[in-house]
Amino acid sequence: MTFRAEGITKRFGPTVALDGVDIELRPGEIHALCGGNGSGKSTLIKTITGVEIADSGTFSIGEIASAAPDVTPARSHEWGIRCLHQQGSTFGSLTVTENFAAGVGFPRGFGGRIDWRAARKHSRELLEEFEIDASPDQLLEELRPVTRQMVAIARVLQDRSDSAGGVLILDEPTASLSAADVDRLHEAVVRFAETGTMVMYVTHRLGDLPGFASRATVLRDGRVVGELGASEIRHDRLVEMIVGVSEEELLSAASSHVVDASARDERLVLKDVVGGPVKGASLSVGAGEIVGVAGLVGAGRSSLLEMVFGTQEPQSGSVELDGEPLTWRSGKPHDQVALVPENRVIDAAFLPLSLTENIVATTTGRCWRKGFLNHRAERAEVRQIIADSGIKAASEEAPFQTLSGGNQQKAIVARCLRGEPEVLLLDEPTQGVDFAARAAIHETIRTAASEGLCVLVVSSDLEELVLMCNKVVVLVDGVTTSTVSGPDLTPENLERLGFGEVVSSV
Amino acid sequence: MADPRAHSRGKLSASLEAYTLLFLAALVAILFAKLPATADVFPTAANFQAIAGGQAVLIVATLAVLIPLICDEFDLSVGANLGLASVVSASFMAAGLPLVVAVGAGLLSGALIGVVNGLLVTRVGVNAVIVTLGVSVIIHGVVQYRTGGKSITEGLPASWLNVGSESIFGIPVILLIALVIAGLVYYLLTYTPYGRQLYMMGANRQAAKLVGLRANWLLFTCFVVGGLLAGAAGVLQVARAGAAAPSVGESFTLPAFAAAFLSAAAIKPGRYNVWGCVVAITFLAVINGGLNIAGASVYIADFVNGTALISGVALAVYLRRRRGA
Numbered sequence: 001m002t003f004r005a006e007g008i009t010k011r012f013g014p015t016v017a018l019d020g021v022d023i024e025l026r027p028g029e030i031h032a033l034c035g036g037n038g039s040g041k042s043t044l045i046k047t048i049t050g051v052e053i054a055d056s057g058t059f060s061i062g063e064i065a066s067a068a069p070d071v072t073p074a075r076s077h078e079w080g081i082r083c084l085h086q087q088g089s090t091f092g093s094l095t096v097t098e099n100f101a102a103g104v105g106f107p108r109g110f111g112g113r114i115d116w117r118a119a120r121k122h123s124r125e126l127l128e129e130f131e132i133d134a135s136p137d138q139l140l141e142e143l144r145p146v147t148r149q150m151v152a153i154a155r156v157l158q159d160r161s162d163s164a165g166g167v168l169i170l171d172e173p174t175a176s177l178s179a180a181d182v183d184r185l186h187e188a189v190v191r192f193a194e195t196g197t198m199v200m201y202v203t204h205r206l207g208d209l210p211g212f213a214s215r216a217t218v219l220r221d222g223r224v225v226g227e228l229g230a231s232e233i234r235h236d237r238l239v240e241m242i243v244g245v246s247e248e249e250l251l252s253a254a255s256s257h258v259v260d261a262s263a264r265d266e267r268l269v270l271k272d273v274v275g276g277p278v279k280g281a282s283l284s285v286g287a288g289e290i291v292g293v294a295g296l297v298g299a300g301r302s303s304l305l306e307m308v309f310g311t312q313e314p315q316s317g318s319v320e321l322d323g324e325p326l327t328w329r330s331g332k333p334h335d336q337v338a339l340v341p342e343n344r345v346i347d348a349a350f351l352p353l354s355l356t357e358n359i360v361a362t363t364t365g366r367c368w369r370k371g372f373l374n375h376r377a378e379r380a381e382v383r384q385i386i387a388d389s390g391i392k393a394a395s396e397e398a399p400f401q402t403l404s405g406g407n408q409q410k411a412i413v414a415r416c417l418r419g420e421p422e423v424l425l426l427d428e429p430t431q432g433v434d435f436a437a438r439a440a441i442h443e444t445i446r447t448a449a450s451e452g453l454c455v456l457v458v459s460s461d462l463e464e465l466v467l468m469c470n471k472v473v474v475l476v477d478g479v480t481t482s483t484v485s486g487p488d489l490t491p492e493n494l495e496r497l498g499f500g501e502v503v504s505s506v
Numbered sequence: 507m508a509d510p511r512a513h514s515r516g517k518l519s520a521s522l523e524a525y526t527l528l529f530l531a532a533l534v535a536i537l538f539a540k541l542p543a544t545a546d547v548f549p550t551a552a553n554f555q556a557i558a559g560g561q562a563v564l565i566v567a568t569l570a571v572l573i574p575l576i577c578d579e580f581d582l583s584v585g586a587n588l589g590l591a592s593v594v595s596a597s598f599m600a601a602g603l604p605l606v607v608a609v610g611a612g613l614l615s616g617a618l619i620g621v622v623n624g625l626l627v628t629r630v631g632v633n634a635v636i637v638t639l640g641v642s643v644i645i646h647g648v649v650q651y652r653t654g655g656k657s658i659t660e661g662l663p664a665s666w667l668n669v670g671s672e673s674i675f676g677i678p679v680i681l682l683i684a685l686v687i688a689g690l691v692y693y694l695l696t697y698t699p700y701g702r703q704l705y706m707m708g709a710n711r712q713a714a715k716l717v718g719l720r721a722n723w724l725l726f727t728c729f730v731v732g733g734l735l736a737g738a739a740g741v742l743q744v745a746r747a748g749a750a751a752p753s754v755g756e757s758f759t760l761p762a763f764a765a766a767f768l769s770a771a772a773i774k775p776g777r778y779n780v781w782g783c784v785v786a787i788t789f790l791a792v793i794n795g796g797l798n799i800a801g802a803s804v805y806i807a808d809f810v811n812g813t814a815l816i817s818g819v820a821l822a823v824y825l826r827r828r829r830g831a
């Protein structure tokens with residue numbers, strides 16, 4: 001039994017998101033779906049799950065076939081298709097049991113009351129079946145991100161009639177997981193595949209795919225550019241298919257970032273900063289320097305950024321910019337500091353407003369001339385920014401929510417730079433961003449840094465830290481334990497240091 | 507990716523969306539002009555002036571609802587506030603004070619109610635629906651107490667009453683005033699950073715704070731500006747009605763909300779906007795006016811406004827979803 005999508009087409013007004021896409025999933029295979037931002041991956045998934053109605057095409061599972069526009073969420077569910085969407089939704093302030101029930105409802109007892117005992121029992125069974133390290137009464141926000149992700153997967157899979165067969169779709173399940181956590185998630189996915197589940201897997205971390213995916217389909221601008229078998233799945237090959245140019249060409253465009261460490265003045269200086277999970281952080285960033293913060297999730301990385309940004313009050317210690325302390329202003333961000341937050345949808349995006357309004361959000365006054373906002377000047381500027389940052393959108397007036405995730409991320413970075421800050425803070429700046437765009441964002445940040453900006457970047461992607469940063473500070477349990485730079489700056493070293501191990505050569 | 511034909515099709519459907527309500531209003535107007543029951547009276551200049559003049563106060567009241575609504579806040583006190591302002595300004599006029607002072611007093615009372623609402627919402631942190639509902643009940647009580655439930659009709663200056671009844675080139679003066687106010691609000695919302703910031707507050711308050719907007723200040727000011735507009739509506743109501751009735755405000759709350767919600771379905775689909783309000787009011791006024799002439803019972807108007815409120819919201823939600831949620 002296989003799942004086949006044939007000739008799937010979907011338009012959004014003038015945008016052709018999918019243009020005759022064919023894809024076939026086979027039992028026991030992990031089928032990677034690759035493609036740049038806005039290439040149509042999420043849209044394809046949404047048409048399969050009936051969240052978006054396809055314009056034309058057919059879906060078939062085994063012998064049953066259906067015209068694609070007729071698929072509804074209920075029918076897709078009936079076919080055994082289960083999906084974890086890109087903005088995977090778990091409820092942080094609810095317990096594991098409640099999160100499971102959010103999928104299928106609570107077991108009911110006498111008079112319709114919730115039968116908590118049965119609910120807990122059910123969730124204990126699920127935790128066991130999916131080998132999840134959590135207890136039914138734990139709050140989701142207390143769990144590690146990978147465990148949370150596993151709960152989300154178990155939730156979508158819990159009501160399948162039999163564990164074999166069926167389709168499991170994962171849209172970027174690893175966007176903010178560390179390397180070790182990615183491995184754990186992969187192990188689980190491989191287990192599902194071994195029981196005969198057809199898995200469709202979306203990721204921008206192409207390096208994860210060789211040896212993991214059994215097949216890969218690459219989308220570009222809504223069309224399938226090719227399908228690769230397990231042995232053909234290589235990083236360079238994928239990049240070439242996704243972007244349309246070779247990896248060397250792409251990388252040679254990016255200049256390497258050389259800074260003379262000795263001749264620089266320290267601009268941003270943190271001394272023994274304590275607050276929230278941060279128990280004592282000291283570091284300094286010079287003019288034009290890009291400094292990374294590595295560490296496990298929960299080590300206090302985001303809190304550290306928030307204390308520099310001004311939205312979290314440090315209990316003690318000092319944060320100084322050019323010798324002047326950045327004093328607490330009751331939660332109002334400092335004017336000289338810009339932040340690209342970790343959670344784009346909650347903390348940064350104005351989804352119903354236009355792309356233009358989102359990009360100028362911090363700098364609305366810029367085009368204010370003689371008592372009027374000059375809309376034409378504003379749009380012209382934004383069009384330039386869109387071109388420079390390679391943002392893909394129907395127009396500069398398109399509602400922000402119609403942009404794909406990666407393009408939204410580029411726009412948020414562009415917004416921060418438009419404010420011409422002295423300090424740029426980046427929290428997982430390239431999550432959900434494709435290979436080419438990631439290189440573009442890195443390049444944008446390097447260019448900005450070369451003009452004297454201080455950059456502090458947090459990323460779970462250690463490779464990214466190594467690529468971008470002049471030096472990386474490692475946070476272990478809220479304390480800055482070491483600083484790595486030069487030849488010691490490797491993903492392996494960072495990984496070990498993050499777990500609190502001592503690296504001999506440092 | 508985007509072939510030009512598809513693009514112009516997108517543009518076309520977008521402008522269809524934007525003007526649907528206006529077309530509908532025109533259609534209904536033509537219908538009433540042709541219908542035997544209304545054909546005699548409906549298409550006359552006098553009727554146009556009656557309908558248009560009657561909507562002036564509602565336009566301003568709707569703008570008073572609109573500003574907080576853009577911030578995603580409900581101001582249920584607009585009607586009561588309007589009533590208070592009309593009683594305040596009318597009693598100043600009746601006491602023989604200069605017109606400027608009386609009008610100023612009405613505006614001030616509106617703004618002050620806005621200050622109270624704003625402080626309760628931002629400082630005390632009470633939900634705006636509760637605050638403004640409570641405040642409107644209190645205002646109602648105060649007005650009843652001060653007026654003894656009686657309208658102020660005596661001693662109002664002719665100069666102000668003329669504003670409510672005269673026309674320039676066939677257009678009621680009071681409507682012109684309301685349109686000028688609408689123009690000012692449009693300017694505020696579209697051509698100033700402040701207006702942008704209100705929309706940002708409504709779209710994602712958390713993100714608005716993180717891009718450095720003074721969220722509490724914006725929230726406070728949206729109630730004050732809304733209150734000021736409610737005050738202006740109250741002062742105009744004195745001119746329009748030639749009197750200040752203590753409970754006149756209540757009849758404005760529902761239509762104002764209906765029009766403000768409907769505004770998201772016209773002119774700039776998917777967002778609450780000034781000219782959308784004006785179009786929505788025109789639409790409702792044409793229907794109500796026609797039914798009135800046809801001799802339909804008063805409760806028909808309630809029915810129309812209630813239905814319009816719900817279908818307006820539904821339409822706006824639908825448009826938003828179609829544009830991609």
Ligand SMILES: Nc1ncnc2c1ncn2[C@@H]1O[C@H](COP(=O)(O)OP(=O)(O)OP(=O)(O)O)[C@@H](O)[C@H]1O
Pocket residue numbers: 012013015016017035036037038039040041042043044086392393394401402403404405406407432434829830831
């Ligand atoms: N609701 C919508 N309305 C209009 N355009 C849309 C809508 N949803 C998606 N699009 C457009 O369709 C295209 C495909 O988007 P999609 O979200 O499928 O990309 P993606 O491959 O998942 O990208 P990413 O890797 O960034 O998540 C994009 O150009 C996007 O702007």
Ligand SMILES: [Mg+2]
Pocket residue numbers: 041042043086171404405
């Ligand atoms: Mg996507």
